[in-house]
Amino acid sequence: MMNRETLISKWLDNNLNDQELQAFKNLEDYDDLVKLNDSLQAFKVDEYNTKQELESVLSAIKNPAIQPNKNGNNWLKPFMRIAAILAVCFSLYYYTTTLDTTISTEFAQKTTIELPDASSVSLNAKSTLAFNKKDWKQEREVELNGEAFFKVAKGSSFKVNTKSGTVTVYGTQFNVKQRDYYFEVICYEGLVGVTHNSHETKLKPGDSFLIIDGKIIAKEKENRSTPSWLNNESQFKSMPFKTVIAEFERQYHVDFSLINVDSTQLFTGSFAHDNLEMALKNITLPLQLTYTKENNTIILKRE
Known part of the structure; x- marks a missing residue:
């Protein structure tokens, strides 16, 4: 079986036979390799004979008498062009051998990912999780932008x-x-x-660590066994209304326009992720707000 690096090298040279092409397509990062190669097509250099340019450089180095000008630096141009191509090839190799796996969700979308050690991650709407499969045994580490619930295997x-x-x-x-x-x-x-800010806080079951607008907020003990969003519901207790609006937008892919509404006022309540009209009533009635809809925008008013 041809190794991964050889397959990639032959693929870049368009020199794969049918059997090798199938093996290349079976690589776990095949899709990412193709995307990267497509992106690199935008990187173009002037057409020239690389072998000829290299021989010219070596000749110039060996025989200073053929230097084309007094400064003796014209030979650097082809040398730098060759170096640039080698740098791109090295970058491609480095990228493909250290490639991160990235999973993203869109508006109103959730997904569950199984990590290489059988740990699982549930990803909420408009969130991104990235990790490295190749280094996973040595370093279990992920990058998160958004919200996720983790069930981590022992290790x-x-x-x-x-x-x-x-x-x-x-x-x-835990939920982040x-x-x-x-x-x-x-x-x-x-x-x-x-x-956070070089200080570690230890959390036991039911404990929370919350920062809003740079300020640490104290919270009561969490009495649920899992976050509510896993059951398609968002719950809030004394949270600024702007956090409710932001979560609503992610779950229903809508925009809000506020008229005479204080977005910092505290809200306690919940809304479901599968019924827009009922969800709107749940977030407006407690605050005595009215709403109208214009295309994909919801206008909230305080009369």
């Missing part, structure tokens, strides 16, 4: 990196939500460490 240390902080797992089940101005970690089972 070596497990880290979740976000823009707002790092979550180190000492247990098995990282948005523009919102960062929350809830431990459901085991022990979780949250590092």
Whole structure:
């Protein structure tokens, strides 16, 4: 069986036979390799004979008498062109051998991913998770942008990196939500460490770590066994209304326009992810707001 690197090399040279082509298509990162190659097609250099240019460079180095000008640096141009191509080839090789696996969800979409060690991650709407399959046995580490619920298999240390902080797992089940101005970690089972601004906070089951607009917010004990969004419902307790609106937009792929509505007022309540009209009533009636719809925009008013 031809090894992976040889297959990639022959593919780049358009030199695969039918059997080798099928083996190449069976590579786990085949789709990513094709996308990367398509992107590199935009990188073009002037047409020239690489072998001839290289011989010219070597000749110039060996025989200074044939230098084309007093400065003696014209030979650098073809040399740099060759170096540029070698750099691109090296970058391609490096990228394809250290390629991350990335999973993203769109508006109103959720998905569950199984990691290489049988750990599972449920990804909420408009979220992205990235990890490296090849290094997984040595380093269980993921990058998260959005919200996800983790069930981590026993093993070596497990880290979740976000823009707002790092979550180190000492247990098995927890939820991480990282948005523009919102960062929350809830431990459901085991022990979780949250590092924010170089300080680690340990969370036991039911404990939460919440930051809104840069301020740490104290929360009551979590009494649910899993986050509500896994059951297609978003629940809030004394949360700024803007967090409710933002989550609503992600779950229903709509935009909101607020008229005379204070987005910082606190909201307690919930809305389901499968009934737009009922969800709108659930977030407007408690605050005595009215709403109208214009195409994909929902206008909220306080009379």
